[in-house]
Amino acid sequence: MSDRADRPLDAESPLTLPGFFAALDDGELFGGVCTDCGAVLFPPRPTCYNCGGTNVSAEPQPKTGTVYTYTAVHSPPPQLDDDAPYTIAVVELDGGGRLLGRVDAPYEAVEIGDEVRLRVREPTDDERALALEYEREWPMHVFDLDG
Template structure:
């Protein structure tokens, strides 16, 4: 969690992180990231050297290579950075076609790709959105077994 100044709370993991610390429950893994998301928390790693925000968290910064990262809760609001429409999505989502997908720049500076609950024609770069989570809404046989219980993150338009 972050304080009013956006700095990482001491309760969250901070790097450098050893290999032994990166277990499935760790927020530095996708299962750990999605467990936090299901609990209503959007987590990122914040690099202490270059200040990059990495969503989902990673144990090393992809901007500068530093392993001095700290996990911190992020804002769920942001703006559309880029977007596209997918007419033929993967099998798990084919009933939802066409899908609108976007890269969203979060207010905290990180970027997260996700589905947008809006038509392609209703978006433009800079459209404000909010991240929500939903129970999986696809055929569990169409996804990898470990993904079947992960919440689906969806961006919704905001005023």
């Protein structure tokens, strides 16, 4: 377990959104793992949304998984009109848990069960314009087809 995961619950903890994105910016993907029921939580949080337990720890997770479901966005917010259509998917990560994200592939090239790998990148100016002020520097996660 990383030193980051051992920190107390504050804004830097990976069990908070700022901490989750700070870790992601450093190349680390953390999920909250409930020791009561085994659920893997994305984004991580201090309370399990599956069983309500509070025995949740932040643990590194693999950046690989499979497409659980996906869709194409044809009518995005105006700032992303030039990107449309784009593909988003719910990915079941290899360590458990599901994470929503954009897939860097056309809709027609994606299928349920496809293997993907998470990549972190800087947000575009248009993506920053959609974010709350404190979120504007958070990195973006994107899934690439892996294979």
